[in-house]
Amino acid sequence: MTFDESYFSIGRLDRLSYQDTFVHRLDPRAKVVSTILFLFTVISFPKYEIAALIPFFLFPVLLTTLGDIPVRFLLKKVVIVSPFAIFIGIFNPLLDTRTVAVIAGVTLSAGWLSFLTILIKFTLTISAALLLIATTSFPGICHALRRLGVPAIFVSQLLFLYRYLFVLMEEAMRLVRARDMRSFGEHGSGMTIVVRLIGTLFLRTVERAERVYSAMLSRGFNGDMPSVKQHSLRPVDVLYVLATISFLAIFRFVPITGLIGSLTQELSK
Amino acid sequence: MSHHFVEFKDVLFHYPDGTEALKGVSFRITHGESVGIVGANGSGKSTLLLHMNGYLLPSSGTVTVGDIELQKKTRQEVRRKVGIVFQNPDDQLFMPTVFDDVSFGPLNLGMSPECVQERVMDALKTVNCLDLRDKPPHHLSGGQKSAVAIASVIAMEPDILVMDEPAANLDPKSRRSLITMLKTFVHTKIVASHDLDLILDVCQRCIVIREGAVVADGPSTEILSNKTLLEENNLELPLSHQRR
Numbered sequence: 001m002t003f004d005e006s007y008f009s010i011g012r013l014d015r016l017s018y019q020d021t022f023v024h025r026l027d028p029r030a031k032v033v034s035t036i037l038f039l040f041t042v043i044s045f046p047k048y049e050i051a052a053l054i055p056f057f058l059f060p061v062l063l064t065t066l067g068d069i070p071v072r073f074l075l076k077k078v079v080i081v082s083p084f085a086i087f088i089g090i091f092n093p094l095l096d097t098r099t100v101a102v103i104a105g106v107t108l109s110a111g112w113l114s115f116l117t118i119l120i121k122f123t124l125t126i127s128a129a130l131l132l133i134a135t136t137s138f139p140g141i142c143h144a145l146r147r148l149g150v151p152a153i154f155v156s157q158l159l160f161l162y163r164y165l166f167v168l169m170e171e172a173m174r175l176v177r178a179r180d181m182r183s184f185g186e187h188g189s190g191m192t193i194v195v196r197l198i199g200t201l202f203l204r205t206v207e208r209a210e211r212v213y214s215a216m217l218s219r220g221f222n223g224d225m226p227s228v229k230q231h232s233l234r235p236v237d238v239l240y241v242l243a244t245i246s247f248l249a250i251f252r253f254v255p256i257t258g259l260i261g262s263l264t265q266e267l268s269k
Numbered sequence: 270m271s272h273h274f275v276e277f278k279d280v281l282f283h284y285p286d287g288t289e290a291l292k293g294v295s296f297r298i299t300h301g302e303s304v305g306i307v308g309a310n311g312s313g314k315s316t317l318l319l320h321m322n323g324y325l326l327p328s329s330g331t332v333t334v335g336d337i338e339l340q341k342k343t344r345q346e347v348r349r350k351v352g353i354v355f356q357n358p359d360d361q362l363f364m365p366t367v368f369d370d371v372s373f374g375p376l377n378l379g380m381s382p383e384c385v386q387e388r389v390m391d392a393l394k395t396v397n398c399l400d401l402r403d404k405p406p407h408h409l410s411g412g413q414k415s416a417v418a419i420a421s422v423i424a425m426e427p428d429i430l431v432m433d434e435p436a437a438n439l440d441p442k443s444r445r446s447l448i449t450m451l452k453t454f455v456h457t458k459i460v461a462s463h464d465l466d467l468i469l470d471v472c473q474r475c476i477v478i479r480e481g482a483v484v485a486d487g488p489s490t491e492i493l494s495n496k497t498l499l500e501e502n503n504l505e506l507p508l509s510h511q512r513r
Contacts, residue, residue: 015408139365163364208359217324217348218352219374219377
């Protein structure tokens, strides 16, 4: 069943963060900060910029290799979310038909170029975000955010989201299984039943929230989610952030691809 | 150490929708006692337990824990004394990792990080789950979840330990180790369960609840061998008392 499969692969992303590599050992704050910087740098490029974006693939490739993350798994995840990006960009070739280049007799319109830029940006940002989770673990990111000054209420919401996503999915899975068990073919899988299932899930969630809250109160909850793990920034963490910043700056402001191109032309002369 | 007692005096409670869950419950549990609370489904056991740490407040009557009368203002103090282990460990374990979860209570009590670290390690050792400390709860088995849920409460070192169906969903071996562990906990214990053999093993005293009122209160050996009383309450003799 597809539902079970997608559920277990979410768990897998989670398990990847148990590893112990150079990237996993870095302070979560260093990774969060450099990933955010990376995202903003990638997004900041104008919409026809393909060549300048290519060098940025170095970042995910390095993290995948150093962090020992299976490439196929990562790519699969990127493909799963890709429809969002495709829908955003799909009309560009139709709307923006100015010709920018003619390559081997085929005219390339500006729309295709911007569509491609969207796809590249999307691949870069999503893989960076996935790599952050796979190398840091979700709770690690949350604690890092808290220590970087994000208000407690947002962080606790994120923590609950992560914790109960799995519980909720199991609950939904049980409901779906129970329905499938007693519905034969078309009967019982209609829209009205789905709506009722969602309703039931919602009610169960409310009741659970009530019970969780009572469990929290009985352990002295007072608004903040405390944590004892005190990571301290090591020189290597600072170095990592600085290295990321300088590479991002170079890639952003120096046309690397153009330079490499003209260099190879020079050499081949 | 006579202050670890729990006293209910004519406690009445009705839910906002008008359902009368407790209709005048009175009992006194003194220091070091271990008490089983039994009764049919819907007899009011869970409502009763939720009064012990002030999640619910009596509509009339009084609940006294230690020297403190339970009121809205004193709830926080009462919660320091009473640790409740809820029935479903998924409700109890709300933090992202086992370590974070067990440290939640001690941190909220305002203890120093070193002290918390020590408490958490001790609690996890008690339930034999030290190796699980960095795992997220959704990667644990049912028995492990129950054990960690118990650790999360004993890490606060409560004077009074309250448990709702602690052995539900446990395999026989996990259940047995839970019983052994409960026997080592020297403070006051209150256990609500349908597992009468567990009550017989762990608790000296037993209170039977029916429709929100106490119908019997006495030594476990006496009450749990009274066939008619048990059957009137949708219960049956513990397996260890049944002859075939």
